Amino acid sequence: DIVMTQSPDSLAVSLGERAIINCKSSQSVLNRSNNKNYLAWYQQKPGQPPKLVINWASTRESGVPDRFSGSGSGTDFTLTISSLQAEDVAVYYCQQYYTTPLTFGGGTKVEIK
Amino acid sequence: EVFLVQSGAEVRKPGESLKISCKDSGDTFANSWIAWVRQMPGKGLEWMGMIYPDDSHVTDDSHIRYNPSFQGHVTFSVDKSIKTAYLQWSSLKASDTAIYYCARGVLWFDSWGQGTLVTVSS
Numbered sequence: 001d002i003v004m005t006q007s008p009d010s011l012a013v014s015l016g017e018r019a020i021i022n023c024k025s026s027q028s029v030l031n032r033s034n035n036k037n038y039l040a041w042y043q044q045k046p047g048q049p050p051k052l053v054i055n056w057a058s059t060r061e062s063g064v065p066d067r068f069s070g071s072g073s074g075t076d077f078t079l080t081i082s083s084l085q086a087e088d089v090a091v092y093y094c095q096q097y098y099t100t101p102l103t104f105g106g107g108t109k110v111e112i113k
Numbered sequence: 114e115v116f117l118v119q120s121g122a123e124v125r126k127p128g129e130s131l132k133i134s135c136k137d138s139g140d141t142f143a144n145s146w147i148a149w150v151r152q153m154p155g156k157g158l159e160w161m162g163m164i165y166p167d168d169s170h171v172t173d174d175s176h177i178r179y180n181p182s183f184q185g186h187v188t189f190s191v192d193k194s195i196k197t198a199y200l201q202w203s204s205l206k207a208s209d210t211a212i213y214y215c216a217r218g219v220l221w222f223d224s225w226g227q228g229t230l231v232t233v234s235s
Contacts, residue, residue, distance in 0.1 A: 040221040042158075049214050049225035050150075050158065061223065093158055097220035101180040102148075102160040 002026050002096050006105035012113040019081040021108045023094035028074045031098065038098035041070055041079045044107075045090045053092075054079065086112065117147075117215050117226035124232045125205050132201040133229045135215030142196040143167045146219040149189065149200050152228075153211045163219065164189040164198060205233045 003026040013019045029038045037057035042050035052061045054070040057077055067082045081088055089112060094105040116138040125131050135147065148163035162179040177189055188201040198215055210233050216222035 038220065042222075049216075049228055050222070051225070052221055052223045055221045095158075095160075095221065100178055101162075101182070102220075104158040104160070107157045 001101055002029065002099060002103050004094055004096055004103050004105035006092075006094060006108050008108060009106070010109040010111065012111045013081075013084045014113045015086065016083050017113075019084050019088070019110050021079040021092050021094075021110070023072075023077040023079070023105050025075045025077075025096055025098075029096045029098035030074050037073050037077070038096055039070075039072075039077055040095045040097065041068075042093045042095065043088075043090045044093065050093065081110070084110070084112070117217065117224055119213075119215060119226035119229045122230040122232070124234070126235055127207055127233055128204050129233075130201070130203050131205055131231065132199050133213060133231065135198045135200075135226050137196040137198075137217075141217075143193060145217045147191070147198040148216045148218060148222060149187075150214045150216055150222070151183075151211045152214065161187060161200075161213075162189060164191055166191040166193050166196075166198065205231075207233050207235075209233050 005024045007022045039057040041054040043053050044050040053064050053068055054060055058070040069080045071078050091107045091109045093107050096103055118136045120134040143166050146163045146165050149161040151159045151161055160180055161183045165176040190199045212228040212230050214228045215226040217224040
């Protein structure tokens with residue numbers, strides 16, 4: 001199985017400041033035949049199901065604010081919230097879909113400082 | 114927009130059986146994989162597997178994929194006539210206590226049910 005490791009476990013950021021979440025996979029999730037990274041990011045607010053934020057490592061889902069951006073390739077990925085808003089408080093998960101079983105990172109909790 | 118509506122919370126004793134449901138209110142049920150995802154209390158997300166509702170062209174089990182970690186303990190099924198997917202246990206354990214989500218997608222999941230809380234306790 002591909003193990004997804006997120007860091008940090010939690011972070012507190014002031015409103016309007018940048019939040020950076022890291023995700024590392026135990027093996028590459030880059031498909032060299034199409035040059036796509038098989039990685040998604042989700043946001044889960046308390047008491048709610050997860051919500052897809054980004055797929056293909058950097059493609060924002062429709063309706064997701066442009067303060068959210070994804071980057072990285074191969075085994076190292078980053079989700080950046082450029083200017084944290086109160087409504088961004090949530091747990092964020094990365095997920096690889098390069099191979100089954102599909103696997104998620106352990107989550108990063110983002111709070112307001 | 115696809116809405117997945119799951120059945121309500123359940124409480125069972127260890128050893129009992131259970132079947133929870135996920136109804137698709139949209140028009141893409143027959144052409145979309147439905148996955149099941151477990152979230153144990155205070156923990157992260159675990160992909161249990163997925164099922165493709167339209168099995169009319171298959172003669173094997175290729176329309177069902179189980180995470181080996183869950184295979185043999187849970188069963189996926191569908192009723193296409195009512196656009197509903199099911200997750201079933203024949204013998205629950207206390208460690209099955211969790212929220213179970215259904216979600217649409219085969220690679221990533223862009224639509225999720227609200228979750229079903231399953232509590233297994235003697």
